[in-house]
Amino acid sequence: MNYLTTTKNKKYLMYISQNYSYAILRPIQAAILANGGQVRWFLQGSSVNPDFLTPDEIRLNSIDDIHNWKPDATFAPANLIPTFFPGIKVGVFHGFDAGKLDKKGNNDHLKARGCFDLYCTQGPNTTVPFKALQKKLGYFKVTETGWPTLDRLFTGELQTPYTSKADTRPTLLICSTFSKRLSLAPKLYEQIKHFSETGKWHILMQFHPKMPIELINKYKALSNQNLTFIETDDVVPLLKSADVMLCDTSSVLLMFIVQRKPVVTFCNNAPDKHLLNVTDPNKLEDAIDLAFTYPKTLMQNIESYCQQLHPYTDGKSSERVVAATNEFLLSDDKLNPKPFNIIRQFKTRKNLNYWKW
Template identity: 70%
Template sequence: MNYLTATKNKKYLMYISQNYSYAILRPLQAEIFAQGGEVKWFLEGDEVDPKFLKPTEHRLESVKSIKDWEPDAVFIPGNTIPSFIPGKKVAVFHGFNSGKLNRKGKEDHFNIRGCFDLYCTQGPNTTLRFQELAKKHGFFQVSETGWPTLDPLFNDHASNPYLSKDSRPTVLICSTFSKRLSLAPKLYEQIKHFSESGKWRLLVQFHPKMAQEWVDKYKALSNDNLTFVETDNVIPLLQSADVMLCDTSSILLMFLVQRKPVVTFCNKAPEKHLLDITDKNNVEAAIDYALTYPKELVDNIEAFCQELHPYTDGKSSQRVLCATNELLHSDEKLKAKPLNLLRQFKMRKRLNYWSW
């Protein structure tokens, strides 16, 4: 059976709670539309802004409206979804595994919360672990598909507003919001100097939770050499840069899959695919070196990406859709998911939904 064409006339719900989830799921939405399926969106909580919905995107306003619509499958880039939402629940992840530990000291990326029927993994370094967990728990399936978010990274350059005819190298500066880990306060004077020297074209983009103090300070640096960008879609920025300067933010992994170098400042887990520095006086030299694309570094990046996300064909959305449709047509009997009564109660309270 061609599971891609099985999309026709099926209903797919995009269940999101953060603004960055729009960009994560839109490539998948485009593929569903191309195959004749139907898509609607549900926005949970007050951290996701409905103004980012496009005129062609249809929002369901309540749990009741979701139940009335009866989606076949639900795509979730978050960690949880209520069991009372109809349809097969498909985890597509909100980022790569950055090694963050939860309160129990375990990698949060692999925390099985009993919410999903299918995990669509990004590459071998997460697939094997999830397959082991699927065998242990028995209530979900795993399919390695690549990450739909990255499809435009390899497909769509024509409409990129940040591509420039500027002959200077472009450096993308990104930072996490954590005071302890963020490069924003630590490298402010260096980046200010770069913005004044004009040696490189600088693009600056911070995590949405970055302290407003530092957002304002970096916005004030804006000139012909430095552009501060606030966006819900970082893909065009990633495409536009030759090198990234970052700290521990997982966005650096999205940049690396283009096989482009990343200079990190005090990265918490420096490895040979990164150029990590701990002395702020060495930032400029490190960026200069990265811009030469040294062979050993490029080879290390390639080896890392083969484990992280080997797909550069821009067809991860197709693979996610095929895996989802295969699940919908599967006769395989999975175990019942755990009840998680406390979590479900909290979700009902959060959504103010008490019907059965």
């Protein structure tokens, strides 16, 4: 059965708490609208800017509005979602597993937190551990779909406003996580300043929105004809624009590498043969020069890695997510009840100022 065709007249809610979530959920919205479904948005917290909603995107302003609208499913690119919303809750992830650990030394990406009914996983290296959790816990299902955020990388329709045919230099994209311990930004300023002055490459820069403002301003000041600092809620066109990325341990490097393009990392906490990892700032330029040659062995290693990370290059992950959601809605599988975490329930209701039961 083609479950995508059962979208018609169903209601789907997009739940976001960060600006980058717009770009994650809009491809799903497009698949829903193309198949006759309805979409609404709920924006939670002060970190998300309502001005990024387009005129045709309809916002629900309160929890009562959500209950009155009665969505069949809610999509969230977050670790947590209120369990008291109507309909099923679908987790679609806010990034790839970059190997970051929590305070107890556990992988923070591979956790089930008692909120979701369905996880739509990105590739085998996410699916396998979540399938194991599904078997162990029994209160959610797992379907591998690919990550909707990346659909535009593979459809051929994406514009690249950050490059020009008149500039024939190779393009380097520099991204960094906000964690002081992991970020390249405080450690590579002199090297990046040098790169911006030589004009050897066309450089684009984009930092995590939680990066300290003093660092952002410091790098903004480097902007010239060789380096452009970009602030955006949609990183995907940036990924498409560049030939090579310089990064640290941010999961955005994995969004880049699925294009089968090289990534140079600085002090990555999980270096492997699909990356060109550097720990000495003085060796950085040589590593970037090598990356621009797309060396054969490196590219083979990247392909092998991508087959586990995100093997889908058809641009249809959004359709698979919607189909998996509809299949769940139509199934009669019996799941275990979700764990009732009273502390989390209280915190969630306090954050939303919602005390109805």
